[in-house]
Amino acid sequence: MLSLGLRRCRKSCRLRWLNYLKPNIKKGAFEEDEVDLIIRLHRLLGNRWSLIAGRIPGRTANDIKNFWNSCLGKKVSPNLQDVVANKETAGSTAVKPLKQSSPRHAAGIKKTVLPVAPSYFVIKPKPRIPSKSIGFPILPKNIGTHREARREPPATDDRPDKEEDPLPWLRNLLGVEEEEIEEDGKQKQLQKGPEQEQEQEMILYSFPCSSQASEVDFLVKEHCREEVGSDEGQWRWEDMFLDEELMLGDLLGPEAGSKPVN
DNA sequence: AATGAGGCCAACCGCCAAGCT
DNA sequence: CAGCTTGGCGGTTGGCCTCAT
Structure with missing residues (x-):
């Protein structure tokens, strides 16, 4: 929103570039x-x-924030239980489309089909901030960028030798084993068996380095496995894994493709 | 045609941490 | 080590637009 008297500092210019001009x-x-x-x-x-924006190519954090605040936030969060009830009674996940009173808004969102998740939880990854001088090649870049994450002191003291097996250190770095999950005010701790340990190793060694949310990716998978397993209609890791080369439609699984279209 | 209400969204603000001197 | 600068973040503001009356 430009006004004639607007004076931009470097920070404002950068912000405008990132959020609008890029x-x-x-x-x-x-x-x-x-x-x-x-x-x-x-x-x-x-x-x-x-x-969130890091997982949605082409969209900025500001975009998503605005969109959420103006549209989704009002519609989704307060009525989640209603949505669940609607699904049970009507047998459909579709809910009323968002406000479309103005063409401007209609251009902003085509339609909305809300996914249904009976449990509501927020993953708060334990922050780990690797040192810049770290010599470990598979570290996901930009992890721990959240403000909350930066408050945690970086775990650099126990950095492994390049020759050593990095896995225990990385595991600690990601805070996987003692990750705390909030669910309805309660706290849980993840526990793993030998098979899960093995799978985790595979995941760690194949960590996608291009994603800002790599740590979250991993934790999401861990959490989904623990919390909802393979129940239908529940969270799936495949739903969350997003690579920029992939189309969004492919990532949302078959359910998304079969949703009714108005 | 005028106008008030409500929504959208770019821009601003304050905070925090990393990096530099 | 302290102070300053810079960049990144989420929350909030306010101008502009559309619609209803």
Whole structure:
């Protein structure tokens, strides 16, 4: 929103570039898949817009934040239980479309189909901030960028030798074993068996380095496995795993594709 | 046609941590 | 080690737009 008397400092200019001018920024309508993904990610991450935006190519944190505050926030959070009830009675996940009184708004969102999740929890990854001088190649970059994360002192003292097996250190770095999950005010601790340990090792060694939310990715999978298993209609890791090369529709699983379209 | 209400969204603000001197 | 600068973040503001009356 430009005004004639607007004076921009460097910070404002940068912000404007990042949120508005940058060429790869996607403008216009939020696709159904994007809306669905935003809702899911918000359930997991809360108001961590930068992390959410990191999983939605072309959208900025500001975009998503505005979209949530003006549209989704009002519609989704307070009525989640109603939505669940609607599903049970009507046998459909579709709910009323968002306000479309104005063309402007209609251009901003095509339609909304809310996913249903009976339990509501927020994952708060334990922050780990590796030192810049760290010599470990598979570390996901930009982890722990959240403000909350930065408050935690970096775990650099027990950094492993490059020759050593990095896994225990990385595991500690990610805080996987003692990760605390909030669910309805209670706190839980994740526990793993030998098979899960093995799978975790595979995940750790194949960690996607390009994602800002790599740590979250891992924790999401861990949490989904613990909390909801393979129940239908529940969270799935495949739903969350997003690579920029992939299409959103492919990531939301078959359910998203079969949702009714108005 | 005028106007008030409500919504959208770019921009601003304050806070925090990393990096530099 | 302290102070300053810079960058990143989430929350909030306010101008502009559309619609209803």
